[in-house]
Amino acid sequence: MIYSNTDFMPSEALPFSQACENNKQPILSVLQKELVETAHVLEVGSGTGQHSVYFAPRLAHLTWQTSDVLANHVGIHAWHAAYPANNLYAPLAFDLSSDPIPVNTNVNVPYDAFFTANTLHIIAWSLVERLFALAGDTLPLGGKLIAYGPFNENGHYTSASNQQFDISLRQRDPKSGIRDKKDIIALASQHDLTLSNSYALPANNQILVFTKAD
Numbered sequence: 001m002i003y004s005n006t007d008f009m010p011s012e013a014l015p016f017s018q019a020c021e022n023n024k025q026p027i028l029s030v031l032q033k034e035l036v037e038t039a040h041v042l043e044v045g046s047g048t049g050q051h052s053v054y055f056a057p058r059l060a061h062l063t064w065q066t067s068d069v070l071a072n073h074v075g076i077h078a079w080h081a082a083y084p085a086n087n088l089y090a091p092l093a094f095d096l097s098s099d100p101i102p103v104n105t106n107v108n109v110p111y112d113a114f115f116t117a118n119t120l121h122i123i124a125w126s127l128v129e130r131l132f133a134l135a136g137d138t139l140p141l142g143g144k145l146i147a148y149g150p151f152n153e154n155g156h157y158t159s160a161s162n163q164q165f166d167i168s169l170r171q172r173d174p175k176s177g178i179r180d181k182k183d184i185i186a187l188a189s190q191h192d193l194t195l196s197n198s199y200a201l202p203a204n205n206q207i208l209v210f211t212k213a214d
Contacts, residue, residue, distance in 0.1 A: 014082060015075035018125050019118065020050040026201045027117065028055055034146060034197065034209055040109045042101070044116040044131065046091055047072060049079030051117060056088035064089045067094035067102050067109070096127040100167035101138050112140055117148040120184070121166075129187060136191025139212040145193055150208045152180040159204040184208060192212055 010039055032072040035041065039062055046066035066076055068091055076091045092102035101111070112136050121129050135145040150162050157163040159176070166178040185195050185208075193210040200206055 014078050015048040015090065016115070017048050017050060019159040020048060022203065023117075023148070023205065024051060024054045027051070028206065030056055030199050030201075030207050030209075031055060031059060031146070033114070034144060035059060035062060035113060037142075038113045038144070040111050041065060041105055041113045041115055042067060042111045044075050044094065045094075045119040047118075049076035049091075052076070052088055053079050053083040053085065057085040058075075058089055063089060063107055063109075065089045065102075065104050065107070069093070069095050071213060080157055084101065096130050103136055111143070113140060113144045113146065115146045119149055120149055121169060121178045122173075122176050123177075128179065128184075130192065132187050132191050135210075136193055136212065138190075139210055140191075141214065143212040144196075144211040145188070145212075146207060147184070147210075149180050149199070149205055151208070152178050152183065152204050153180060155180060163206050179207070181206075 034178060042063055042065050043052055044067060045067045049066065052064055052066045052150055062129040064085075064087060066089060068076060070093050073091045073093075080088060080090060087106055088106070092104060093099065094102045112208065116131070132145070150158070150165065152158065153160075157166065169176045169178070188195065188210045194213045195208060197209040199205055
């Protein structure tokens with residue numbers, strides 16, 4: 001299923017994340033650099049769908065495939081219906097705890113990039129491990145896994161606000177929490193993924209770009 005058009009303003013009728021609204025342009029500026037030669041992106045954990053409708057029309061050279069657990073599909077469909085783009089695909093069911101990489105049979109090229117935002121600190125570490133394993137198994141040489149969110153540096157918080165955020169995450173779910181960049185890099189290396197770039201973004205967030213190597 002495919003949709004089509006461009007600009008949007010948030011609507012009270014749609015599920016809304018203020019964080020997505022705040023970070024969409026800084027993230028896009030990185031994606032426009034990192035995805036120049038990319039053909040088909042899988043967004044892992046599309047959430048409300050806000051990012052997908054903003055990024056897809058501004059990355060018109062590629063196709064943007066959304067995915068998430070089924071509970072979030074209604075909201076993603078609503079955003080896509082309100083703000084369609086002709087290179088934006090409806091969400092595929094993808095639960096990291098059990099599902100294989102979802103495939104859109106309407107697209108005749110394999111994924112050459114994965115993008116995920118604000119997921120690694122929410123999901124359990126075992127699911128972070130599975131995401132990197134799937135990326136390592138699926139991506140072609142030169143393919144990229146791009147992850148946005150807060151990260152610790154060498155065992156230390158990068159800000160007091162991140163420390164408070166981490167405490168709240170762990171109180172809600174002890175399996176979640178801000179991950180240390182060195183642990184993510186070490187995990188990636190186990191699956192032939194090398195840190196090729198990192199970007200400091202507003203509100204003490206970062207983008208880590210991992211590239212599939214020999």
